[in-house]
Amino acid sequence: MDKLFSPFHLKHFTLKNRIGVAPMTRMSASEDSIPRQDVLDFLVRRARNGAGMVYTEAIVTDYESAQGYSGQARMLTQRQIDAWKPVVREIQKTGSIAIMQMFHCGRMAWPEVNPAHRTIAPSPITPKQDNPLTKSPYPIPDTMSRFDIEHVITGFVETARGAIEAGFDGVEIHGAHGYLISQFLSSYSNKRSDDYGGSVKNRFRFAHEVIQAVNKLIPDDRLLITRISNWGVADMEVSLFDTKEEYQEIIKLLSDEPIDAISVSTYEFQQTAFGTGKNMAQLAREVTELPLILCGGIYDRASAEKALQDADIILAGKSALLNPHWVEDVRTNKTLKRYKSEEADIAYTSEALP
Numbered sequence: 093m094d095k096l097f098s099p100f101h102l103k104h105f106t107l108k109n110r111i112g113v114a115p116m117t118r119m120s121a122s123e124d125s126i127p128r129q130d131v132l133d134f135l136v137r138r139a140r141n142g143a144g145m146v147y148t149e150a151i152v153t154d155y156e157s158a159q160g161y162s163g164q165a166r167m168l169t170q171r172q173i174d175a176w177k178p179v180v181r182e183i184q185k186t187g188s189i190a191i192m193q194m195f196h197c198g199r200m201a202w203p204e205v206n207p208a209h210r211t212i213a214p215s216p217i218t219p220k221q222d223n224p225l226t227k228s229p230y231p232i233p234d235t236m237s238r239f240d241i242e243h244v245i246t247g248f249v250e251t252a253r254g255a256i257e258a259g260f261d262g263v264e265i266h267g268a269h270g271y272l273i274s275q276f277l278s279s280y281s282n283k284r285s286d287d288y289g290g291s292v293k294n295r296f297r298f299a300h301e302v303i304q305a306v307n308k309l310i311p312d313d314r315l316l317i318t319r320i321s322n323w324g325v326a327d328m329e330v331s332l333f334d335t336k337e338e339y340q341e342i343i344k345l346l347s348d349e350p351i352d353a354i355s356v357s358t359y360e361f362q363q364t365a366f367g368t369g370k371n372m373a374q375l376a377r378e379v380t381e382l383p384l385i386l387c388g389g390i391y392d393r394a395s396a397e398k399a400l401q402d403a404d405i406i407l408a409g410k411s412a413l414l415n416p417h418w419v420e421d422v423r424t425n426k427t428l429k430r431y432k433s434e435e436a437d438i439a440y441t442s443e444a445l446p
């Protein structure tokens with residue numbers, strides 16, 4: 093049986109195959125926080141070209157402090173929601189499902205692009221590197237108060253509400269790559285002494301509260317997914333789990349949440365972790381029954397099949413971005429190249445991608 097192209101049952105959905113397009117930020121929106129039309133069309137085209145699941149770029153959850161890059165999108169106003177409606181409809185017409193990913197940048201925020209010019213995080217620790225976009229240091233974040241925590245959760249809830257209204261089949265809470273939720277999970281960036289810091293369970297509390305609050309408005313016929321990773325965009329330490337035990341404890345805590353799948357984001361899915369000889373998906377599989385979505389370094393049929401031994405659905409980032417026919421090329425087992433990160437910078441140009 094061709095497992096890659098076999099259907100997969102995810103809650104009430106039947107995915108037509110096991111292949112998805114990973115969430116990819118495109119920084120194309122103007123002041124209205126609506127992506128450029130060609131960026132929206134790109135997602136529809138990827139669905140038409142065979143992907144069983146299509147993710148949006150990371151959608152910013154508020155107008156205060158969530159945004160980390162210029163030109164990011166929101167799903168909070170009726171105009172923003174209406175802009176996504178035809179995109180979702182067209183994706184669904186192909187038999188594919190549409191998932192909205194949402195995030196808050198935390199200490200990776202870029203105050204100038206946030207209307208409130210504010211940066212907040214679990215603790216007042218800046219990334220070591222400069223902001224690559226401004227070439228200057230990130231500002232010291234304000235320590236999130238109880239009020240801030242509730243305010244940020246409301247942003248996730250309102251954004252999810254927007255996605256449901258737009259017709260999305262599901263929403264994903266971005267808990268990976270060193271952004272806000274990841275910052276709470278990490279003992280490197282979370283030095284709090286209240287209920288949100290210290291033990292793994294306490295550091296997980298913020299993720300728990302976000303998931304619980306969002307879940308309340310997710311209808312039974314839609315999906316709720318969380319993304320997690322052991323790599324990130326700045327100060328790798330933020331996104332690294334200290335030990336295998338800590339990672340597996342978080343996977344177990346996630347499994348107790350009302351979510352439908354865990355998306356494991358890696359830089360290279362085959363890479364083994366914590367000296368165990370096992371990769372991140374295998375370590376997750378040991379402690380959870382939830383469906384697993386796996387991404388990172390999947391670029392041809394062989395790598396896709398290998399990844400699918402450890403997960404239920406695989407996602408492609410760079411290959412899906414740069415090769416419009418990627419799914420069909422995988423089907424026919426075409427010899428494919430592995431794209432480099434620099435090649436993916438084309439995502440941020442004003443050029444329409446094929």
Ligand SMILES: Cc1cc2nc3c(=O)[nH]c(=O)nc-3n(C[C@H](O)[C@H](O)[C@H](O)COP(=O)(O)O)c2cc1C
Nearest residue numbers: 114115116117149150387388389408409410436439
């Ligand atoms: C241009 C670009 C933008 C990305 N934006 C996001 C994002 O918004 N949210 C996210 O979770 N991951 C994002 N990623 C990471 C991808 O989802 C994926 O995890 C990563 O590219 C590794 O997969 P690959 O080896 O197939 O490219 C982005 C990657 C690229 C290349």
